[in-house]
Every structure is written in C-alpha cells, then in structure tokens.
C-alpha cells in the first residue's frame with residue numbers, strides 16, 4: 001500500500017481547464033473521496049493518477065517514485081470504472097483473473113487467487129457467467145474483484161455505485177467501507193454523492209470547476225465549510241445563505257438584514273461589514289413570532305418521514321423532527337445559536353473566522 | 364372501563380375483486396373483428412412496399428430460374444423451350460469444368476481474404492492515432508480505389524501489366540506476361556480485386572474499432588496489459604463480429620467482384636485458368652447460349668452459397684458479444 005502525492009496537477013482540453021493546479025497528499029491507507037458537481041474534473045483527475053491521461057502540468061508520486069511519465073501498465077494502481085468496463089467476451093473468472101494473466105502468473109495460482117477473491121465478494125456461483133448475464137450489483141462486485149485480485153499500491157474508483165439503485169447502493173457502500181477497513185488500502189474514490197462522501201471518506205477533497213475548494217475530514221467539511229460553495233454543496237437541504245451586514249450593537253456583534261437579526265455572540269466593536277451569513281436548516285429553531293431572529297412566512301412543508309422541512313418565503317428552510325408544527329401561510333420567527341452561524345466574505349465567498357485582536361499592552 | 368377490539372386494516376381494493384363486487388369494469392369488451400384487423404394490420408402494411416419489390420425483383424426471377432433449369436432453350440424467343448427434367452443438372456455435374464471452377468473460386472476467396480481482413484486490420488490498428496485533418500485525407504486515400512469503376516481500373520491495370528512496356532515489369536525488373544500466363548493471370552485478378560476492395564474493408568474495420576468502448580482498453584492497461592496484449596486479448600476479440608462480417612462478404616461476393624476484371628482482362632483464360640463459378644455460369648448462358656444449363660448452374664450455386672452463408676452466420680453469432 002502506498003502514499004499518493006500530487007503536485008500542481010493541471011489538465012487542459014483546448015481552452016477548457018478541466019483540472020486546475022491540484023496538490024494533494026493521500027496518506028498510506030487513507031480513503032480519500034473526490035467530491036464535486038458534474039463536470040468539475042473528478043474523472044479527469046483520477047485518469048491522470050491512473051496514467052490514462054497525461055497531465056498538462058504538474059507531477060505525481062506513488063510512494064517515493066515519480067510516476068508522472070510512467071504508462072498505466074507500470075503504475076501499481078487498480079481502477080474501478082464508472083461503467084465497470086468488464087470485458088464482455090470473458091467469463092467472470094477470466095475477468096477477475098485478467099490482471100494476473102497480464103503478469104504471466106502460473107495458471108494454478110490465478111485460479112486459487114480468483115477463487116479466494118470470488119469467495120470474499122460472494123461471486124463463487126457466478127464464475128462461469130459472462131458479464132451480460134449479471135445484475136448491476138453483481139457487475140459492480142466483479143469490477144471490485146478485478147481490482148482486489150492483485151494487491152495494488154492504491155485503488156482508484158470512479159463513481160462505482162452510480163449505476164445501482166438506492167437500496168443496493170447503501171449495501172454496497174457498507175461493503176466497500178468494510179473492505180477498506182479490513183485491507184487498509186489507499187483509495188481514491190470519486191463521487192458526486194454527498195452521502196457516500198460523508199459516510200466513507202477519511203478525508204474529502206471538494207472540487208469546483210477543476211480547483212480544490214476544500215480538503216478535510218467529513219466533519220470538518222460539514223461543520224466548517226471553507227466557502228459558500230462548500231457550504232451549499234454538502235447538506236440536504238442546502239445551507240441557508242443570506243446577505244447580511246455585521247454591525248456592533250451595544251458592544252456585541254449582530255448580523256442584520258431586513259427581517260433578520262441574529263447575534264454572533266462576539267463582544268467587539270467593528271465598523272459595519274457586508275457578509276454572507278450561512279446557517280444549516282437543522283440548526284434553525286422555530287420560536288414564537290416577535291422575538292429576535294429571522295422573520296419569515298412558511299410557504300411549503302415537506303414530509304421526509306422522520307423529519308419535516310419547512311420552506312419559507314425568504315428562501316430559508318428549516319429542518320426538524322416531525323411534526324414541526326407549522327402550516328403553509330404561517331408567520332414564524334427562526335433563531336439559531338451563535339456557534340451555528342457561518343460567515344463568508346461577501347465578494348470572495350471564503351469563510352471568515354473571528355480573530356480577537358491582541359489586547360493593547362499598557363506602555 | 365371502555366371495551367373494544369382490534370380490527371384488521373383493510374388492504375387497498377384490487378381490481379379483480381372490485382369487478383367481482385360489481386364495480387364499473389374498466390377493461391373493454393373484446394373488440395369487433397374489423398377493429399382487431401385494424402390493430403394488427405399496420406406493421407404488415409408498412410412492410411408491403413418492400414415485400415412487393417423483393418417478390419418482383421428477387422423471388423420471381425429466382426422461381427423462374429428454377430423453372431428454366433428444367434428446360435433446354437437457346438435464349439432465342441422464337442425457338443421453343445423443351446422440357447428436359449433434370450437433364451441439365453446431369454449434364455452440369457458430369458462436366459469436369461465445374462469441379463475446376465469451384466476450386467478456382469476457392470482460390471480466389473482465399474486470395475482475397477488477406478485484402479479484406481488481414482491488411483485492413485493491420486492498417487486500421489496502426490493508423491488509429493491519426494487525428495484531425497490528416498485522418499480525413501488518409502481515409503480518402505485508402506477509400507479512393509473503391510470509387511474507380513472496375514472496368515476503368517481494369518483498363519489502367521492492363522496497361523500497367525503490359526509485358527513489353529508495363530510499369531509493373533519495369534519496377535520488378537521482370538519479363539512476365541502477367542495476364543496471359545496460366546499461373547500469374549489468376550494472381551493478377553486477385554491482387555487487382557484486392558486493390559479495389561481493401562479501402563472499403565479498412566473503413567469497415569475502422570468503424571468496428573470506433574464502436575468498441577475505449578474503457579475496455581483503458582481498463583486492460585491499468586490491469587497491466589501491454590499494448591500487444593490489449594490488442595490480442597481485448598481489441599481483436601471485440602472486433603470479431605466485424606471480422607466475421609467481412610469474411611462472410613468475401614466468401615459470398617469475391618467471385619462476383621472479380622467478374623468485371625476477368626471479363627475485361629482475361630475472358631476466363633488463358634486456358635480457363637481464371638474461369639471461376641460466376642464466369643463459368645456467364646459463359647454457359649451468354650457464350651454457349653445454353654440457358655437451361657446456366658440456370659441449373661445458378662440454382663446449384665444458390666443452394667451451395669445458402670449452406671455456406673448459414674454456417675458463417677451461425678459462427679458470427681457465436682462470436683458476437685453483447686457490449687453493454
């Protein structure tokens with residue numbers, strides 16, 4: 001198992017920069033999830049790590065060897081494709097054994113290894129079938145088996161669950177996570193599904209238009225999003241983001257806008273500053289109308305089973321245990337605790353952190 | 364104290380029970396006959412024009428050929444047709460020419476196969492990475508011979524193969540009378556036909572290669588396969604349906620492709636060395652004016668090729684992999 005390092009990796013297609021100056025250090029045994037919206041360059045980045053696409057700029061290392069110019073055959077990585085790319089003319093057994101066949105291993109060894117991998121993945125009864133005779137979930141496991149059969153330095157997976165239905169996806173997600181816990185294999189996993197990212201990752205690399213937006217553990221990315229993009233990409237429904245002005249009132253800072261006044265819980269005195277205020281729907285609570293907070297009118301209530309989401313006219317939504325006890329048309333006031341408020345720069349959208357000025361020393 | 368009992372919640376009403384319970388029936392009663400006809404007829408009506416054309420231009424002449432093969436007739440409308448039963452077939456099977464022409468046809472097919480399968484695969488694989496404008500130019504170059512009318516091509520080749528002043532002899536430094544020597548005449552016919560069809564075959568193979576999902580080759584590379592292993596283990600097997608199609612075309616059509624060249628360059632000679640099945644059939648009908656014998660030969664070839672085609676299609680089906 002190996003460590004993967006990327007340095008300034010860039011890939012351009014004509015005028016489009018699909019991957020823009022990405023630097024990453026994936027530690028040995030880590031499960032790094034590349035997360036981002038469609039077209040943000042996840043697959044391009046993964047294909048560069050696999051060696052299927054030469055980078056326009058930048059370098060990459062596997063352990064201590066530089067592999068920037070090494071062809072895919074000589075990089076010690078295994079890849080699971082989004083389409084699975086199971087060889088349609090070969091049986092399941094030959095598909096799984098293919099990486100060993102290319103390495104000219106003896107036939108008996110291939111057979112034993114294939115049987116072992118098939119047993120772990122529950123494919124033993126399917127070994128003689130052709131890929132077209134398998135269900136989506138079975139194909140996915142064969143693709144995984146083909147990657148597992150030779151202990152590679154790292155696993156690369158490109159949205160391996162996107163073709164599965166919701167239930168199978170949950171099951172396979174747990175299977176892959178379990179496999180990773182057992183094998184401790186360095187894995188780079190591409191997805192645009194935030195649930196997959198949150199549940200499986202040891203770290204998330206959030207990409208936006210080819211650039212690295214944030215890198216951190218799932219809780220870091222969720223609890224302290226580095227930008228408005230990160231804040232609104234993770235979470236369902238997305239974080240509420242409102243344009244407000246921070247000003248000092250009676251020695252403490254509050255965020256203010258029309259029909260909105262929330263205390264930031266910071267005792268300080270600064271000049272007014274326009275910011276974007278973010279607060280997650282589950283951190284808003286309904287209080288009796290008239291108090292301090294966000295004043296809004298409920299427009300719709302969604303039933304999620306265990307929870308309910310109330311959407312308001314200002315674009316703000318609230319999420320809480322069912323029943324929330326509001327009906328469309330009702331005027332409500334929403335409040336949130338200061339530690340649940342996120343501030344972002346009005347122009348750049350980057351996260352703002354409060355830093356108390358050092359107390360002036362008496363001379 | 365309040366007394367009570369648990370009552371099972373009724374499941375949603377199913378339509379079968381609903382009908383039994385006398386609810387309005389949503390399924391219409393069985394339609395009248397003409398309604399049923401109207402529902403079934405459209406596909407057949409759509410097919411009708413094609414079927415009519417096929418019957419008029421293919422099946423009717425075929426049936427007439429069968430009928431003609433049992434008569435003796437010299438193609439002159441004023442002479443009567445004499446019914447000879449299977450006489451034509453007996454005559455045909457007893458001529459030594461038939462066996463020889465079958466063998467020559469086999470030679471032609473085997474000789475043209477490299478031009479329709481071997482060379483195109485090699486060329487298409489080697490030039491896969493040609494991109495952009497160069498690709499268009501290159502394809503046009505390869506395809507051009509196909510656009511030359513066979514008879515015009517033949518005239519030029521006759522000139523090139525001329526024993527005294529021809530360019531071929533000059534380039535090879537030889538002194539061969541290519542078209543008038545028994546051994547080289549057949550070779551010349553094969554090579555010229557191959558030159559005609561090779562561009563088409565390259566295009567077919569290129570299209571076949573383009574139809575293979577590039578993920579397979581990418582996956583194989585990541586799995587450690589070298590370039591030649593990818594070709595042998597992934598690309599060629601996935602290309603096999605295309606190759607089977609080309610083999611089938613070659614087997615069924617080679618002898619026809621050679622016809623215009625034979626007729627222009629050698630007229631079946633020298634000493635019959637380029638007379639294959641089609642040319643023999645044509646000679647019977649339009650040289651010897653023996654319509655019955657030609658028709659009988661046509662019927663035999665027809666049956667023979669049906670068997671060959673059936674075997675080859677069965678093989679092609681076995682080879683094709685559903686790529687999904």
Ligand SMILES: Nc1ncnc2c1ncn2[C@@H]1O[C@H](COP(=O)(O)OP(=O)(O)OP(=O)(O)O)[C@@H](O)[C@H]1O
Nearest residue numbers: 013016018036037038039040041042043044045192
């Ligand atoms: N071969 C190519 N030629 C030109 N542009 C390309 C090529 N491959 C990718 N791109 C562009 O690069 C960008 C990133 O593509 P990429 O496939 O990496 O996206 P992705 O993040 O994997 O998206 P998805 O989640 O939809 O798979 C896109 O804008 C795409 O149009």
Ligand SMILES: [Mg+2]
Nearest residue numbers: 042043044158
């Ligand atoms: Mg992708």
